[in-house]
Amino acid sequence: MYSSLHLIFSLLLFSCVNCLNDPNIIIIGAGAAGIAAATRLYQNGFKNITILEAENRIGGRIYSHQFGEAYIDLGAQWCHGQENNIVYELVKDLKILRDDEGTVRLYHSKLKLIDEQFSMKLIDIFENTYGNESNNERGSLGEYLIKRYNEEIRAAWKNDVNKLALAEDCLDVFRKWVETYEASFSWYNIAASSTYEVCGGKLMLGWNGLGYKTILDVMMQKFPDSKSPIPIDDRIILNKEVEKVLWASTDRTEIKCADGTNYSCDHVIWTPSLGVLKHGYKTLFEPQLPIEKINAIKAFGMDAISKIILHFPKRWWNDDFEGIMFAWDPSDLQRSGGAFLEGPQKEGKSWITALSSIIPVPKCPNLLSAWFGGEFVPDIEKSSDETIINGIMYTLQTFLSVDYPNISLPNKIIRKNWYTDPHFRGTYSFETVESRKLDKPQGEIISEPLLSEEGKPAILFAGEVTNPIHYSTVHGAIESGLREADRLINFYKHSK
Template identity: 35%
Template sequence: MLIFAFLTIYFAVYLTECKKQNPSIVIVGAGASGIAAATKLLKNNYTNIKILEAEDRIGGRIKSVKVGDSYVDLGGEFYDGSKDDAVWEMVKDLGILKDRNVDYKIISDGQEIDDENKEKLIAYVISFQDEEECRNLRSIGECFEKTYASLLQRSKSDKETRLLEKSRIWLKNFLSFIGMSTNINDQLLKSYSKQSSSLHWNGHGYKTVLDVMMQKYPDITKQLPIDDKIFLNKRVIHIKGWKNDTIKIKTDDGSRYKADHVIFTTSLGVLKAKHESIFHPPLPANKIAAIKNSGFGSLAKVFVFFEHELDVRGTLHCVWNKQDLKLFNWLKNLVFLIVDERNPKILNGFYGGKGVTLIDTLSDEEVFKGQKYLVSKCLTPKFNVSEPIKILRTSWSTNTNFLGVNSYVSVKGRYNEKLAETLVATGGKPSILFAGEATHPYYYSTVHGAVESGYREAKKIIDFYNTP
């Protein structure tokens, strides 16, 4: 009897120690946060890892596409960090970030507006929230209505007034784009950031961040053993038993996995739409409330290809007349255009604001026709441009693996830290850990926020096993 008891205790301790040495970890999503978590775990000798990715590629909302000898980014494009974050630390000495030309041009009725009015409009976008009228207001939308009315009142001429009236929708969409929301009446005014990045990846693509984390760049011979741990086309549909010692995961192709820990990194959009069907038992009420009340928005990009290089430099904005939009009303969501510096035959259009998700539902033919119209109305009168020959476009809001682009802070409250709270199993084990840009307390809606959140959740697992 004593021998049996001894053996039972011995094997229990033995199994526990084995588990501590190499716990099984499933990471849901191979975007920036998922790759960050995996690489940190691997560097700390946690090798029993599986990364389940719903798409047929890694990167998540980083999507760099090879065009010619360089890359264009359909997802994250500009580095918008503060030079003290995880991404900056990774790439600052690699010489791959480059300043872009941010010289602004605003086109109205086929003509570039004068410098005085241009500077006035750009200055408004940058500092509108500092106006006294906004002191006690909560949303960006409320502040916009107040300050825009004041801007009209301060107009010095009928010509300026007409320009401001035409610019109203463009200004609203610009504010939406900067805040990554599709509804500025829902976005908290205090969360509005003046920061605007002028750094781009000089043709390397934002995917470089993934390569650096995986140690495939700058020296591929030092890469981490991660490739065979990534499983593509594996959309997770069920995560069961998170209160228990073993978590069971199922993907849409019928594959099943077991894990001691799950790091869940999919977008807030997916959490909003699918948390009830994914998690069993259900998530705690406070976690559900955080998911529901957090803001999540979208944007669209359309890359237009030309036969000849474009003689357009800087950042181009188009202000429309109402009659201009009768055929393609969705063009009102255009925020700005830039020519790709490494691919000067490509014009990149950025779209934001209320109704921007409609663009993702349009056919390629309809969007292409709209781009030809855009070029004829906004570019051709001033610049020497040829006919567009094809397009490349995004579809973030209609892709069920994302359902949007980035989080923002809603007027309903700031819930980033609540989104990041770990679900703990019986006995105190961190069971389901949440990463992703929406879980970062202040770098939400950014790639560096996603990366840091992945590191954070990996560290929780490492600390759990390193704690006596």
Template identity: 35%
Template sequence: MSACVEETAFSKTKETTRIVIIGAGASGIAAATKLLEQGFKNVQLFEAEDRIGGRINTVPFANSFVDLGAQWCHGEEGNVVYETVKDLDVLDRTGDFAVYFVRSNKEILSDEQTKVLKEFKDEFEVKPDCEGSVGDALNESYWKEVGQKAFPDNRTIAKEALDCMKRHICSEDACDTVSELSPRNYLNFHQSGGDQNLSWRQKGFWKFLSILLNANEDQPGDQGVLKGHVHLNKRIAEINWSGSGETTLRCWNGQIVSADHVICTVSLGVLKEKHPKLFVPALPADKVRSITGLKLGTVNKFLLEFEVQPFPEEMRGIACLWLEEDLKELRGSKFFWLESICGFHRVDRQPLLLEGWIIGAHARYMETLSEEKVLEGLMWLFRKFLSFSVPYPKNLLRSQWHSNPNFRGSYSCYPTYADELRTGRTDLGSPLVHVSGRPRVQFAGEATSQTHFSTVHGATESGWREADRLIEFYKGRAEN
């Protein structure tokens, strides 16, 4: 009876309903721009940072722009990012990524060994009947297909290469170790066909957002059609969805906002840390289980600008292989965190830059160090691995995604813990609805995407998904 009364009393239309979107990253921007296009008038975005973009963060560096967050467009077929920009000539194909596998004694693996390793990495897949973790599957396949083939007389180097490959996979899938990664991370993800590392010719990933926003591509951060709808530096302290009427939001500065619909796009890391106090009443058990089970991993990058490119012309990048005795010594030193650096590579169209990657717990530790200490470690690493001298860079830029309270990580993955809890992304993305079916609190973001998680196109799709949910709900409702 009360549901019927409430539904009858709810007389809002697209023109009068109040929608608050928490977070102005790719998913929040996608949801907001689509709702405005469809005639919704009262759409407000509350963003905790002092900028829009979320984990897309294109910044000026070295007389150009670099991406501290999302960097590549992964695939062409079925990728909404690629579909949006494909006719604008703004993407470059990376071509063959010529990486040198370098040991900590400066020895470089042979071309044949490198070829075998690269082919294995490109072709490695997890079978549907896989039991255990991705690490288990990787170990079995590697020693069966590669270990003896590429290194018939040297199991020591074979193991170094395997450990290096594991770090690379962790950087792609945002896990601390491959032993914690569930096979679902491969089986549930739908890879878009085509080039997996399309790089932006200019303006970085901001180019994509500028199109969604109809904003100035030369001014990263321009709010475009969302001008007047975005409120920066507005971290939400509480989402009160008690009762059956409106939802009340309280900002950290005490401001109170009421809404008929809330779309929450905060990162999985923020949900993990804040959900017990953020939501009143507490979230349903199935959603809490998904927040607990899924993981937002840490992947950070270093960007170094030099007077002259330090890598030889033929060297596109390096991957680090640690000798056991060197690794043991490293772990007892102040540079222990360098173990989780995957390697360094040149940056497309930026000939004076090198970019490096670091994963997991050591990435989180690196975030706590001063820039001076980070640079000291990186220079030590170059001297340890390279037979040629790398000069001190003119500038260093690094990402710090975990220590930022508005992110607490980089992108999501399925750990085996999610398997143990029998949970996944469907529960994370399901809305909190009134018994009448009216969406009250909705959830978007890359972690809610069932098939394109950990990508910008997945985040964008999730924003459109939640916008479509409201568009469908308001179909047929007469204008006032």
């Protein structure tokens, strides 16, 4: 009797010590935040890590697709900034980033190429009004920018009615720019001020054909060489969609997956997007999330953009082509639905008017990328490749046929429909007018861990949306993964 009790006691003690030394941690999602958390934990001696990933690949919204010799990014593309930016910090000495900022030309549906000096001034106005919002603004970015833009253009062209009228037409270009950059279906939903902090330095640093996936390899020590990688790959299980996280009933957290498998662990680090949380907060967690967290999930914004890569067997642009934006004459805009009949329309306007810009793809001479923003994005995702190709051709012909008489047909498009994909349900998050009205940054509330009855962090929340100052970005996602890994590391340091 004594010996069997002793044995049980020793086993319990062993498992407890073992659990303290190497707790079982499950990370949900192998995107930037999940990989960052896993590498930081591993480097701090936590080896009992499993990453459950719903997709058949790692990276999440980092999705570098091989095209010939180079990689093209269907998700994140640029490192936004050099100061206080973990992505830049991690790769700066490798000298692999390249400034992709180019001079984008402005075309008008009636006037064709808009005078260079005029469009440069207009773009200056865009850049100076957008990003200089005062922190006291409480309305929408749309309302704020319309007001500021109108003040600026009236001051700039008060004596030139034609230029002023053209600048007025170009407000729509500005709207598309903002809705694409913020990935919001309407600039009236975006808050005029937010807690986001722009990183200093260059904002459009691209990967020069290596793909943003390089950052994952850098974190896992597989790039620039793979002599001593952090063995995270072995711990990732792909095609493993988590359906439910059961927490707080016991000291263990249980996970149920869509394929019928179950897992049990000491801690979960949750990293899927705000879109996934918005859609699934009622069923993904049992017991349900606290009401403040649910309110924050509802209040913060997550819509989408469409980035579509076009392959042209015959190149019709030159090496000096750095991109174009499209300004519709108001009458052409209103008639666009009647003029181009294929695909979705709203109030007589065709989806093609949502095309914000077309820019070159580094290292891929036959590719261009087309960027769509705003309310048409969900419908664009549902449109066939043929409709997309026809619509883009129609637009290119309408705007560019004078300067580029040899525009050829793309024979292939490459795209990822982020909004309809149940593992993402959008591209990246934004501060809404509603979330801004609430007293605390809502990302901070989403990031608060859920504690078990014993006070142990049972579910920790990472992912870009949980970063109040760098949400929406890869650097924000990585910081959040490191933050939650550190939370666990510190928890075990203090429980020893």
